[in-house]
Amino acid sequence: MKDRTRTGGWARTAGVALLLTVMGAGGAGYAAARGGAPAQAAPSSFSPLDALDEASQACLSCHEMEGMSVIFVDGIEVDVQVDPEAFASSVHAQAGLGCQTCHVGIDDYPHPEVTQTRLQWVLEQQHVCAWCHSAGDDFHLGAHGRALSLGDPDVPNCTTCHGDAHAIQPVATPAFRAGIVDTCASCHADDELMTAHGVRTGTVPSYLAEFHGLTASLLKEKGATIPVAVCSDCHGAHAILPADDPSSSVFVTNLAATCRRCHPDATNAFATAWSMHDNPERHPLVGGIAWFYRIVTGISVLGFLGYIALERAHQRRERTRRGA
Ligand code: HEC
Ligand code: HEC
Ligand code: HEC
Ligand code: HEC
Ligand code: HEC
Ligand code: HEC
Ligand code: HEC
Incomplete structure (x- = not known):
């Protein structure tokens, strides 16, 4: 996957650079609107750890140490070290949550015995997220959440996308926005995994080859903010549904509204005339035209190179003739 996003190719880079020049001013405005102001530096004497409640500091007195682990009933062994600095700077510690807000039922050591498999245990811990976030309920209505409740280990859960449960940002x-495509791609670019689940393959390379995807990968390499659509802008982040589900944000009659989030004038024709994932079955004509252009471009480039070669050969002959 990494390889695929990194191989630029001069033609692609040049094309995107041109497009970026055209949209340059808009991109900068977007970055500023998204909160580009520099963060205020904290006074150096302040340690974020001081802000943690006493109970959490007590938990961390053990959990900051290396070398301890828990073994789940399916034999999976997991390190129980928690990085105090990372936790202290997470959104949750900053909002005043302590360890026991999420880990209810653990007050002391020894802890209650663990009687679940790793997956069951993680899902139980993550049920807590829905106490405070509607994202939790939305997620369970989506394709990923539904598969997860049936015990499918191949779909993402909260921390697959948001990172370590103790360092959520x-x-x-x-930075978070720039990582979304890679997160989806970590599974959706794996054809074998997708085929095993009956999900269409080829969605990642086709995204990376179209306007939004090309621009997003270039901006990501530069570390710039990404105003163009990433996977979750069209599909949603939590209630992600199959495209043929009438409630899906990419269902044919909902698609224009999805585009209008960024293209205020988008009509149904704008939304549906253009094949998002280069689906040749649905859009044989578009596929055909794409191939036509590839061939025409190839022939033009070859012709151009041939022209240069002939021109130079001609000049060399002229020089030799004049020298003689
Ligand atoms: C005396 C050291 C010690 C203290 C204090 C401690 N833990 Fe643990 N914790 C462990 C060890 C060791 C494990 C590994 C599994 C085991 O031995 O139970 C563990 C495992 C865990 C686990 C993994 C699941 C489980 O139940 O085993 C969680 C979650 C956890 N601790 C949370 C906490 C919280 C929250 C606190 C504070 C209220 C805390 N711990 C205090 C040593 C400690
Ligand atoms: C916002 C909720 C939340 C808070 C606050 C939280 N945890 Fe966790 N913790 C989780 C979740 C969810 C998991 C399950 C692992 C996952 O989803 O990646 C977990 C897993 C663990 C584990 C098992 C090892 C692992 O990584 O799976 C330990 C040990 C643990 N937490 C200790 C702590 C300690 C100590 C604190 C306080 C410093 C704390 N947790 C604060 C949600 C939380
Ligand atoms: C007790 C309530 C509570 C629980 C439980 C909780 N959170 Fe939060 N969460 C908050 C608060 C408060 C904030 C910071 C304010 C905000 O941005 O909403 C926050 C922020 C977040 C953010 C950043 C939101 C943003 O707009 O940038 C994410 C992501 C997040 N939580 C995920 C989780 C996950 C995953 C879990 C479960 C492991 C979880 N939360 C459990 C209260 C909670
Ligand atoms: C497939 C990846 C993915 C999974 C799984 C996921 N999220 Fe998110 N989440 C995102 C993305 C991407 C955003 C950014 C906002 C957006 O694009 O809508 C986000 C935004 C959020 C926010 C802030 C905005 C909001 O909707 O409130 C919270 C809180 C949150 N997620 C919590 C969770 C919780 C809790 C879970 C588990 C039940 C979870 N997420 C599972 C990708 C994911
Ligand atoms: C950990 C792997 C993983 C990650 C990360 C992931 N997915 Fe999925 N996704 C799956 C699997 C597996 C399925 C099939 C679930 C099932 O069996 O119904 C799926 C289903 C889907 C579907 C429904 C397809 C269908 O035919 O039913 C869509 C759309 C989708 N994912 C989009 C996304 C997007 C967008 C992201 C990133 C925001 C993402 N996925 C992240 C593994 C993943
Ligand atoms: C500009 C909007 C847009 C973006 C960005 C986008 N998609 Fe899609 N996606 C669609 C539309 C529209 C469909 C359904 C129409 C079609 O089949 O082409 C679709 C279909 C899919 C499907 C098949 C769903 C099904 O039920 O058959 C998957 C899986 C998927 N996209 C994953 C992704 C991933 C992963 C990314 C990011 C790498 C992504 N999409 C980016 C609009 C988008
Ligand atoms: C998150 C915002 C976002 C979403 C959602 C989005 N786009 Fe875009 N798109 C952009 C930006 C930004 C550009 C580049 C600036 C421009 O030309 O407007 C762009 C450019 C394009 C272009 C090429 C240039 C142009 O303006 O003609 C097409 C075609 C396009 N989008 C189609 C779509 C379609 C179809 C959808 C819905 C399925 C969609 N977009 C959804 C942000 C988005």
């Missing part, structure tokens, strides 16, 4: 940051 705000989502409205350029």
Whole structure:
């Protein structure tokens, strides 16, 4: 996957650079609107750990140490070290949550015995997220959440996308946004995994080859904010549904509204005339035209190179003739 996003190719880079020049001013405005102001530096004497409640500090007195682990009933062994600094700077510690807000039922050591498999245990811990976030309920209505409740280990859960449960960061940051495509691609670019689940393959390479995807990968390499659509802008983040589900944000009659989030004038024709994932079955004509252009471009480039070669050969001959 990494390889695929990194191989630029001069033609692609040049094309995107041109497009970026055209949209340059808009992109900068967007970055500023998204909160580009520099964060105020904290006074150096302040340690974020001081802000943690006493109970959490007591938990961390053990859990900051290396080398301890828990073994689940399916034999999976997991390290129980928690990085105090990372936790202290997470959104949750900053909002005043302590360890026991999420880990209810653990007050002391020894802890109650663990009687679940790793997956069951993680899902139980993550049920807590829905106490405070509607994202939790939305997620369970979506394709991933439904498969997860049936015990499918191949779908993402909260921490697959938001990172370590003890270091969760705000989502409205350029860094989080820049990581979304890679997160989806970590599974959706795996054809074998997708075929095993009956999900269409080829969605990641086709995204990376279209306007939004090309621009997003270039901006990501530059570390800039990404205003163009990433996977979750069209599919949603939590209640992600199959495309033929009438409630899906990409269902044919909902698609224009999805585009209008960023293209205020988008009509049904704008939304549906263009094949998002280069689906040749649905859009044989578009596929055909794409191939036509590839061939024409190839022939033009070859012709151009041939022209240069002939021109140079001609000049060399002229020089030799004049020299003689
Ligand atoms: C005396 C050291 C010690 C203290 C204090 C401690 N833990 Fe643990 N914790 C462990 C060890 C060791 C494990 C590994 C499994 C085991 O031995 O139970 C563990 C495992 C865990 C687990 C993994 C699941 C489980 O139940 O085993 C969680 C969650 C956890 N601790 C949370 C906490 C919280 C929350 C606190 C504070 C209220 C805390 N711990 C205090 C040593 C400690
Ligand atoms: C916002 C909720 C939340 C808070 C606050 C929280 N945890 Fe957790 N913790 C989780 C979840 C969810 C998991 C399950 C692992 C996952 O989803 O990646 C987990 C897993 C663990 C584990 C098992 C090892 C692992 O990584 O799976 C330990 C040990 C643990 N937590 C200790 C702590 C300690 C100690 C604190 C306080 C410093 C704390 N937790 C604060 C949600 C939380
Ligand atoms: C497939 C990846 C993915 C999974 C799984 C996921 N999220 Fe998210 N989440 C995102 C993305 C991407 C955003 C950014 C906002 C957006 O694009 O809508 C987000 C935004 C959020 C936000 C802030 C905005 C809001 O909707 O409130 C919260 C809170 C949140 N997620 C919690 C969760 C919880 C809790 C879970 C588990 C039940 C979860 N997420 C599972 C990708 C995911
Ligand atoms: C007791 C309530 C509570 C629980 C439980 C909880 N959170 Fe949060 N969460 C908050 C608060 C408060 C914030 C910071 C304010 C905000 O941005 O909503 C926050 C922020 C977040 C954000 C960043 C949101 C943003 O807009 O940038 C994400 C992502 C998130 N939580 C995910 C999770 C996940 C995943 C879990 C379960 C492991 C979880 N939360 C459990 C209260 C909670
Ligand atoms: C951990 C792997 C993983 C990650 C990460 C992941 N997915 Fe999925 N996704 C799956 C699997 C597996 C399924 C099939 C679930 C099932 O069996 O119904 C699926 C189903 C889907 C579907 C429904 C397809 C259908 O035909 O039913 C869509 C759309 C989708 N994912 C989009 C996304 C997007 C967008 C992201 C990133 C925001 C993402 N996925 C992240 C593994 C993943
Ligand atoms: C600009 C909007 C847009 C973006 C960005 C986008 N998609 Fe899609 N996606 C669609 C539309 C529309 C469909 C359904 C129409 C079609 O089949 O082409 C679709 C279909 C899919 C499907 C098949 C769903 C099914 O039920 O058959 C998957 C899986 C998927 N996309 C994953 C992704 C992933 C992963 C990314 C990011 C790498 C992504 N999409 C980015 C609009 C988008
Ligand atoms: C998250 C915002 C976002 C979403 C959602 C989005 N786009 Fe875009 N798209 C952009 C940006 C930004 C550009 C580049 C600036 C421009 O030309 O407007 C762009 C450019 C394009 C372009 C090429 C240039 C142009 O303006 O003609 C097409 C075609 C396009 N989008 C189609 C779509 C379609 C179809 C959808 C819905 C399925 C969609 N977009 C959804 C942000 C988005």
